[in-house]
Amino acid sequence: MTNQNMDARGDERQSSRAKIESDKPPAADQTPIADDLLQGMPAIAAFYGMPVRKAYHLAAHGNLPGTFKIGKIIYLSKSAAREIIAQKARGGAA
Numbered sequence: 001m002t003n004q005n006m007d008a009r010g011d012e013r014q015s016s017r018a019k020i021e022s023d024k025p026p027a028a029d030q031t032p033i034a035d036d037l038l039q040g041m042p043a044i045a046a047f048y049g050m051p052v053r054k055a056y057h058l059a060a061h062g063n064l065p066g067t068f069k070i071g072k073i074i075y076l077s078k079s080a081a082r083e084i085i086a087q088k089a090r091g092g093a094a
Helices: 003-023 041-048 052-060 076-090
Strands: 037-039 066-069 072-079
Touching: 037 041, 041 052, 041 072, 072 076
Parallel strands: none
Antiparallel strands: 037 072, 066 072
16 A cells, blocks of 8 residues: 555545534533432432432422432432523423
8 A cells, every 4th residue: 555545544534533523513511421410319418408308208209300210329410400490490390
């Protein structure tokens, strides 16, 4: 293989990488998802500033914004919770 062919392939690879990177949607927030999630009800209750038992009760009745379960573990998306609370504060339905 000649150097010219190798250079052409390198240019093709660079242009395909640039195309792939340009196809990605712009990230609104560069924060890793792990930094946005709280795991377990004690951490979630502390985030909301309430007793753990009350947090369990609210979550069981679907009244704890931003929580979801994966298996037996309850998680909280802090950004989703803040957004839902802000919507409710503005009078919108969430």
